[in-house]
Amino acid sequence: MLTLGALIALGPLSIDMYLPALPSIAKELLTTESTVQLTVSGTVLGLGLGQLLVGPLSDAVGRRVPLIAGTLIHVIASVLCLFAPTVELLAIARVVQGLGASAGAVLALAVVRDLYTDRAAATLLSRLILVMGVSPVLAPTLGSAVLQWTEWRGVFAVLGALGLAIALFALLWLPETLPRSRRQPLRWRATVRTYGGLLTDRSFVGLIVVAGLAMAGLFAFVAGGSFVFQVQFGLDQQQFGLMFGASAVWLIAATQLNARLMRRYEPYQVLVAASMFATASGAVLFVMAATATGGLFGIAVPLWAVLFFAGLMLPNAPAVALNAHGETAGTAASLLGAVQFGVGAAISPMVGVLGNNALGMSIVMFGGITLAMVVLLLVARPWQLTAVSGEPALAMAMH
Template identity: 75%
Template sequence: MTLADDRLTQTDSNGVRRPSQLRLAVVLGALVALGPLSIDMYLPALPKIAADLLTSESTIQLTLTGTLLGLGLGQLLVGPLSDALGRRRPLLAGAAVHVIASVACLVAPNIELLMVARVLQGLGASAGMVLALAMVRDLYDEREGATLLSRLILVMGVSPVLAPTLGSAVLSWTDWRGVFVALGTLSLLIAVYAAFALPETLPRTRRRPLELRDTLRTYGGLLRDRGFVGLVLVAGFAMAGLFGFVAGGSFVFQGQFGLDQGQFGLMFGASAVWLIAATQLNARLLRRFAPHQILVTGSMFASASGLLLLVTAGTGFGGLYGVAIPLWTVLFFTGLVLPNAPAVALAAHGEAAGTAAALLGAVQFGVGAITSPTVGLLGNDAPAMGVVMAAGTVVATLFLVLMARPWQRDDLPAPGVPAVTH
């Protein structure tokens, strides 16, 4: 890290006050983590919530779908709003909505109000997730942006793994409503920290009018960009590998292979290590290779690993390790795809970074909302998880090769070319 990176803030050529990457990574990482924590932290309490609110477990699971719906739709709304008003106000407003929704979850007397509150909680958390991407795009070019995104993807990858454990820890000394006290307190602390630590990153000269026609025109322009749409789909279907594991892992390793809760926790943690390792390796690889080169290589190897997982899971070859080893390999190479696909996609759309990041996030959570029940419908076993993870990685690679084709673009930096900040 350079001396300049150690300074609390810097000012770029547009007069934008730029925090150090360390401070930015901490606050944006916390904002990104709020979404996964909101999704997964209350999962251990689902049976108890169903009993307390006198409803079925299948009905209570719809509160999870509601959160994903709020996260997806919220990003589509927050993105254009931030391109018009700047990043800070929508970000802080989203955190405030999350705090209010958490309080509503805390006092919800029935399942109907809990569902509404969970949708609002997703809407609130969506602001931080989409604006983290947009703020990175405001401040850094593609190469530097991919480096910081590697750190944010690390947070995104670790959060769903740690969230159920954190939820269990909270439940060990309180009831399920205490989980929402924890979430509301966390979002309040993040909002206060962000208010002091994050400057406005979008100058007034780069803002766009907030009009429905212009918003639809912006979305239309993005959707007509074949390369951008291809990269959005690459990022979305690559997430199927991660969501497929999160949705099916407990059933596979506990139900099928007989691990107890402690052993499964170790297995889940060991799996997360590979995703974490890849996202951190990516930051080093970016010093020698362009983001699109790492993206192509990671996607190809993720697909090959997904197909290997499908074969071993379907045949039973190698037992537990026959599933675990190719699974870890999929997660590793997915960890190279996830930060670079958004970085390359956003590189050509700095003028509408908020809207573009919103579309990226909405597609990723849309895929996640579909992936989780798909694993269950296919049987919640190793072959089901293998099918979903293999399909996601292979489809992502097909979109990369047939539609995105980033190697044909002439606006991407060559390997080794120094980054130029905006």
């Protein structure tokens, strides 16, 4: 779990550690705030695209080799980011960085599914989603600490060193969890058919869209938070890092609570309830932003509530979605990850389009969470995936 946690953290850390420096990057590279935000979306896009390739590859050759190779690609891309002279080259290097980090993002889920199902899988995914959820909000705090003794390029030097250490850690400590007897030959036509089969599973598709929209709400906060809290509310880089750190507390609480809830409730039950409360919290956030009520904490408190309930949604949507696809866990997890990060990459720039302010951020977060609830209730309908015995009923899911 320590190894998987380190691997799955690499992507969020790569996305977010340099967020406190976004305004200064825009000035140094002579570009706009909206343009420099695209370097955030580039990494998210790379994470999504990479998972579509890594998942099927891992089903054929095992989990270890793609994980270690992807992490080393991330290290090379971090060096390119370190020396990028223009925002265009920085954006390209960030896409490659995301491609490398995608291995850990998707295969950590596949490793869990190799070993566990149902509530056990949801409990372990809660631990990993704790890392995935907390990393984006702690990363700016770490980035702020790095920026106290170096400029923004130094953040990428730290990321490169971190990736190299994680690759060594995985080489020494990560066992192979997919035996040869369960591997699927890498045939691209078969892979396309597998993706096609997954995309005909209405509940699976609904659940991965729900996971993507929940992630989009988190990425809207990640992409817009630096401008909202530093520009609109006047926090400096260190204060902004502390604000993001305070937000992490609520994600930590949610994921820890989820592990306890799994002792009494099914994952889909927690998922449905959390989506409803997240939507209600998003509505409060939107109203507070639209009316400019309460100042900084008028935004922060409902924002923390949204993050808390999103922290309950994020582990349970993948757990329910992957439960019926154990034989193609890598491919299914890759599609799940691609949709999560792809939707995040597509939606989070809307914060910049809407003005990089609290109202724009609240619109994107509220809209994403609300749409997630609608898709969950009308399309995914996860309660149909569980038979009376509590085992997955794939036949019901297909209808």
